[in-house]
Amino acid sequence: MQKKIPLENESLFTKLQNLKTLIAGASEVKEDIETLVRTLNEHCVESEAYQLKTALQVNIEHLREILSGSDDIQFREFWIVPFQVKAAIVFLEGMIDQGIINEHIIEKLTASRSSHKFCLEQLALIDSIRNIILTAASVTKEDSMEAIISRILSGDAALFIDTVNTALVIATRKVEFRAVAEPETEAEVLGPRDGFTEELRVNITLIRRRIINPNLIIKKQHIGIRSKAEVAVVYLRGIANFKLIHEVEKRLKNITLDIPAPSGMHNLLEDKPFSIFPTVMSTERPDKLAAALAEGKAGILVDGTPFCYIAPSTFPDFFKAGDDYYEKWLPAALIRITRYAAAFFALTMPALYVAVTSFHPGLLPTPLVLTIGTSREGVPFPAFVEALIMEALLEIMQEAGIRLPKIIGPAVSIVGGLVIGEAAVRAGLVSPPLIIVTSFTAIATFSISSYRLGLPLRLLRVPLMCLAASLGMFGVMCGLLAIAVHLSILESFGEPYLAPLVPKSRANLSDLKDTIVILPATQMVERPDYLEPPDGKRQKGE
Amino acid sequence: MELNRWVSPLQFMVITINTMIGANLLTLPRTIVATAKQDMWMSILVTSVLFAVSFRIAAALAAYFPNHTSIEYHRILLGRFFGNILNLIMLTLMLAVTAQFIRIFRIAVKIFLLDLTPSQVIVFIFLALAVYAAQHGLGPIIRVQQLLFLFSYSLFIMLILLGVLEVEREHYSPMLADGIKPVLQGSLNCWTAYSGPELIIGFLYPYLVQRERITRYGLIVIGAVTIIYVLIYGITLGILGAAETADLLIPTVMAYRSIEIPDTFIERIDGYLMIVWIAICFTSLLNWLYFIGFGAARMLKLESSRAAMVLLLPLISYLVALPPDYHSFVTASDWINYCSLIWGLGFMPMLLILAWRRKAEMKQCTKD
Numbered sequence: 001m002q003k004k005i006p007l008e009n010e011s012l013f014t015k016l017q018n019l020k021t022l023i024a025g026a027s028e029v030k031e032d033i034e035t036l037v038r039t040l041n042e043h044c045v046e047s048e049a050y051q052l053k054t055a056l057q058v059n060i061e062h063l064r065e066i067l068s069g070s071d072d073i074q075f076r077e078f079w080i081v082p083f084q085v086k087a088a089i090v091f092l093e094g095m096i097d098q099g100i101i102n103e104h105i106i107e108k109l110t111a112s113r114s115s116h117k118f119c120l121e122q123l124a125l126i127d128s129i130r131n132i133i134l135t136a137a138s139v140t141k142e143d144s145m146e147a148i149i150s151r152i153l154s155g156d157a158a159l160f161i162d163t164v165n166t167a168l169v170i171a172t173r174k175v176e177f178r179a180v181a182e183p184e185t186e187a188e189v190l191g192p193r194d195g196f197t198e199e200l201r202v203n204i205t206l207i208r209r210r211i212i213n214p215n216l217i218i219k220k221q222h223i224g225i226r227s228k229a230e231v232a233v234v235y236l237r238g239i240a241n242f243k244l245i246h247e248v249e250k251r252l253k254n255i256t257l258d259i260p261a262p263s264g265m266h267n268l269l270e271d272k273p274f275s276i277f278p279t280v281m282s283t284e285r286p287d288k289l290a291a292a293l294a295e296g297k298a299g300i301l302v303d304g305t306p307f308c309y310i311a312p313s314t315f316p317d318f319f320k321a322g323d324d325y326y327e328k329w330l331p332a333a334l335i336r337i338t339r340y341a342a343a344f345f346a347l348t349m350p351a352l353y354v355a356v357t358s359f360h361p362g363l364l365p366t367p368l369v370l371t372i373g374t375s376r377e378g379v380p381f382p383a384f385v386e387a388l389i390m391e392a393l394l395e396i397m398q399e400a401g402i403r404l405p406k407i408i409g410p411a412v413s414i415v416g417g418l419v420i421g422e423a424a425v426r427a428g429l430v431s432p433p434l435i436i437v438t439s440f441t442a443i444a445t446f447s448i449s450s451y452r453l454g455l456p457l458r459l460l461r462v463p464l465m466c467l468a469a470s471l472g473m474f475g476v477m478c479g480l481l482a483i484a485v486h487l488s489i490l491e492s493f494g495e496p497y498l499a500p501l502v503p504k505s506r507a508n509l510s511d512l513k514d515t516i517v518i519l520p521a522t523q524m525v526e527r528p529d530y531l532e533p534p535d536g537k538r539q540k541g542e
Numbered sequence: 543m544e545l546n547r548w549v550s551p552l553q554f555m556v557i558t559i560n561t562m563i564g565a566n567l568l569t570l571p572r573t574i575v576a577t578a579k580q581d582m583w584m585s586i587l588v589t590s591v592l593f594a595v596s597f598r599i600a601a602a603l604a605a606y607f608p609n610h611t612s613i614e615y616h617r618i619l620l621g622r623f624f625g626n627i628l629n630l631i632m633l634t635l636m637l638a639v640t641a642q643f644i645r646i647f648r649i650a651v652k653i654f655l656l657d658l659t660p661s662q663v664i665v666f667i668f669l670a671l672a673v674y675a676a677q678h679g680l681g682p683i684i685r686v687q688q689l690l691f692l693f694s695y696s697l698f699i700m701l702i703l704l705g706v707l708e709v710e711r712e713h714y715s716p717m718l719a720d721g722i723k724p725v726l727q728g729s730l731n732c733w734t735a736y737s738g739p740e741l742i743i744g745f746l747y748p749y750l751v752q753r754e755r756i757t758r759y760g761l762i763v764i765g766a767v768t769i770i771y772v773l774i775y776g777i778t779l780g781i782l783g784a785a786e787t788a789d790l791l792i793p794t795v796m797a798y799r800s801i802e803i804p805d806t807f808i809e810r811i812d813g814y815l816m817i818v819w820i821a822i823c824f825t826s827l828l829n830w831l832y833f834i835g836f837g838a839a840r841m842l843k844l845e846s847s848r849a850a851m852v853l854l855l856p857l858i859s860y861l862v863a864l865p866p867d868y869h870s871f872v873t874a875s876d877w878i879n880y881c882s883l884i885w886g887l888g889f890m891p892m893l894l895i896l897a898w899r900r901k902a903e904m905k906q907c908t909k910d
Binding site for chain 2: 475482485506
C-alpha cells in the first residue's frame with residue numbers, strides 16, 4: 001500500500017518523480033545510442049530486420065543498405081506504362097539469364113496494350129502483372145525481405161512495384177556449370193559414363209531420367225546460418241523407410257554451421273564424428289545413387305559439390321562397385337572377395353612382416369625364412385624401423401601424387417619408385433622383401449573401390465606395426481580385434497555399420513546374397529532386410 | 543516391467559557357442575584323457591547329454607519368470623537375503639571360470655607366442671580390450687561375435703581338419719578297456735568345456751524372441767559344440783596317443799606342432815592355430831565379462847553396468863594371478879569344475895522345484 005505523503009513534501013516528491021523519469025529516459029536514450037553505434041560498427045546486415053514497404057524508393061533504399069558494397073547487384077528502374085506505376089527489377093549479374101529479363105519482364109511491362117485496362121478491372125495490380133503480363137515460366141509472390149534477398153542471391157530476379165508491399169520473384173537463374181563428364185574418382189569398365197556435376201538441378205535431372213516414377217521424392221531445404229546451401233533429400237516413397245527419411249531430415253535441420261562447405265557435408269551428418277571410419281558414403285555416380293535408392297536408402301544432393309551422400313552407408317557398401325552388377329555374377333563375386341582381401345592386406349601386411357621377422361619366423365616355411373634372413377643381412381635397422389621408414393616414404397609419395405599438377409605427376413613415380421626404391425636396396429638401407437611388402441600394400445590400398453575407406457586403413461597400419469613390434473602376432477591379433485570391436489560399435493543413421501555382414505536374424509540371412517559375394521540378379525528378389533523397407537520385394541512375380 | 547525383446551535365435555546361438563568354446567579348447571584333452579584314456583570321446587558325449595539336461599532345466603526355470611533376469615528371480619524364490627547370497631555365489635562362480643580361462647590363455651600365449659613378455663601385460667591388454675568392447679552394451683557385443691564367429695570358426699575348423707592327416711587309428715583302441723567307470727569320471731571332468739549357457743540364459747531370457755523354441759536352439763548348439771570337441775580332442779588323441787596327451791601341458795597345440803604338409807606354404811600349423819584361437823578366446827571372454835558386469839549391476843541396482851565392467855579388470859587380473867604355481871591352478875580348476883557341476887545339476891533343479899511350487903501355490907490362491 002502507498003504511504004500518505006504530507007503536503008509540504010508533495011512538491012519535492014513530484015521533483016523526485018520527474019528526476020526518476022528523466023533518468024529512466026536517459027538510460028533508454030543511452031541504450032538506443034549504443035544499439036545505433038553497434039549497428040554502425042557492424043559489418044553484417046541482417047536482412048530479416050527489414051520489412052517490405054509500399055513505397056518503391058524505400059524498398060530500394062533498404063535493398064541498397066542490405067546489399068551495399070556488392071557491385072554485381074543490378075537495380076533497373078522503369079515505368080510500367082499500362083498501369084502508370086513505377087517499378088524496379090533487382091538481380092545479380094552473371095547469375096541470370098538476360099534473355100528472360102529483357103523479353104519476358106521489361107519488354108512486357110513497358111509495352112502498352114488495350115487489354116491492360118481489362119486486367120485491372122478483373123484483378124489486383126500485382127496479380128494482373130503476375131498472371132497476365134509476365135510471360136516467364138515461374139513467378140512467385142514474396143512479402144518477406146529475407147526470402148527475397150535469398151532468392152536474388154541464388155540468381156532469381158525480384159520485381160518491386162510502387163504502392164504494393166509484395167514483390168514478384170521471377171526464376172531467371174542461369175549459372176555456368178561444368179558439363180556432365182565421366183567421374184574421375186570412380187572409374188568403371190562397364191558402367192555409364194555420366195557423373196554428377198556441381199549444379200544441383202543437373203544432378204536431380206540425372207537421377208530423374210534413371211528412375212521414372214512419381215514416387216521419386218525430392219525434398220529441398222536450405223542449411224547454414226549465413227550462407228544458405230541448397231540441399232535435396234532424394235528417396236523413393238514406399239521403398240525407403242520413413243524413420244530413415246525422418247532421421248536424415250532431422251540431421252540436416254540440426255546443422256547450425258554458418259557457412260557449410262558442400263563437399264564436407266558428410267562430416268556434419270555422421271553418427272560418431274570422432275571415428276576414423278566413414279559412415280556416410282559419397283559417390284559421383286548417378287547409377288550408384290539410383291541403385292541405392294532402389295534398395296531403400298536415401299540420397300543427399302548438395303548444390304556446389306559433385307558428390308552425393310548416401311544414407312545409411314555400411315561397411316560392406318564401401319567394397320561395392322557398379323561393375324559388380326554389370327558383370328556376370330561369378331567373376332563379380334570373386335573380384336569383390338579380392339577387394340576384401342586387398343583391404344585386409346593393405347591394413348596388415350607391414351605389421352605381419354614385422355611380427356613374423358621379429359617374433360615368429362617359425363610361422364613361415366624354413367627356406368623362405370632363410371631367404372628373408374639373408375636379404376636382411378647388413379640392413380642396419382630392426383624390421384620395425386625399416387618398415388616404418390618405408391611406410392613414411394609411401395605415404396609421402398601418395399600425397400605428392402595427388403597434390404602435384406598432372407603434367408609432372410609421373411616424376412613422382414620415377415623418383416619414388418626407381419630412384420628411392422632401387423637406391424635404398426642397393427645402399428643396403430632396406431631389404432628387398434620389404435620393398436615387395438610395401439609395394440604390395442600400396443597396390444592393395446589402391447584396389448579398394450572407395451578412396452575414403454582407404455584412408456583409415458592407411459592410418460591404422462602404423463599402430464598395427466607398433467603392436468607387431470612390441471607384442472608380435474598377439475599384438476597384431478589384439479589390434480585387429482580392437483578394430484572389429486570398433487566397427488561393431490559404429491552405426492550409420494541408426495543402422496549397424498556391419499550390417500548386413502552380421503544378420504540380425506535368420507530372415508536377414510538373404511541380405512548376404514549381395515555382401516561378400518554377389519548372386520545372379522534374378523536371385524536377388526528381396527531388398528536388404530536391415531533397411532526395413534515397406535515394400536521388401538524387388539521383383540514382382542507369382 | 544516388460545523388457546525390450548530383440549535378441550534373435552541366431553544371435554542367441556552365436557552367443558552360446560562363443561561362451562562355451564574358449565580357452566579350455568587347448569588344455570581339456572589332458573584332463574579328460576588322464577581318467578578316460580582312449581575313450582575320451584565317449585566322456586564328451588556323456589557330458590553333452592548331462593549338460594543338455596542342465597540347459598533344459600535352466601531354460602524351464604527362466605520360462606517361469608519371462609520378464610526377470612536370474613538375479614531377480616533368485617530373490618523372488620529365496621527371499622531378498624538368501625537370493626542375494628545365491629546371486630553372489632553365481633557371480634563368484636562366473637568370475638572364477640573367467641579367471642581360470644584367462645590363466646590358461648596366459649600360459650598358452652606365454653609358451654607359444656611371447657615367451658619373454660611379462661604375463662601381466664598379456665592379461666591386461668586382453669582384459670582391457672574386452673572391457674572396451676563390453677562398455678557399449680549387448681548390441682555391439684553380439685555384432686562383434688557374429689563377425690568373428692564367421693571368420694575365426696571357418697578358419698579354425700579348416701586348420702583342425704588338417705590334423706586328420708596325422709591321426710593313427712591304434713590310438714583309439716582298445717575301446718572301454720577299463721569299463722564304463724573312467725568314462726563317467728572323465729565326463730565329470732569336462733563339465734567346464736560346456737559350462738556357460740546355463741548361467742547366461744538367466745540373464746538373456748527376457749531379451750529373447752521366440753522363447754518357446756529356446757530349448758531346441760540350445761540343443762542344436764550343444765550338438766554343434768559336441769561335434770567340434772569330439773573332432774578336436776579326438777584328433778589330438780589320435781595324433782599323440784593317450785599317454786602323451788595326459789603328459790603334455792597344452793596337448794592340442796603340441797599335437798598340431800607335429801603336422802607338416804609338404805610342398806605347401808603352411809609348415810607349422812600350431813602357430814596359426816594359436817593366432818586364430820586368440821579370436822575365439824576373446825569372444826568367450828567378452829561374454830563372460832559382459833554378463834558378470836551386467837549381473838553385478840542388476841544386483842546392485844545400478845543404472846548402467848559400465849562402471850562394474852571397468853572394476854572387473856583389476857579384480858579378474860588379481861584372481862588370475864592368485865594360484866602361485868601350476869599345480870595349485872590345476873587344483874583350483876578342478877574345484878571350479880565341480881562347483882559349476884553342482885550349480886548346473888544341483889542348484890538349478892532345486893530352484894526349478896521352488897519355482898514350480900510357487901506357481902502351483904499361486905494357482906491354488908487364485909482358485910480359492
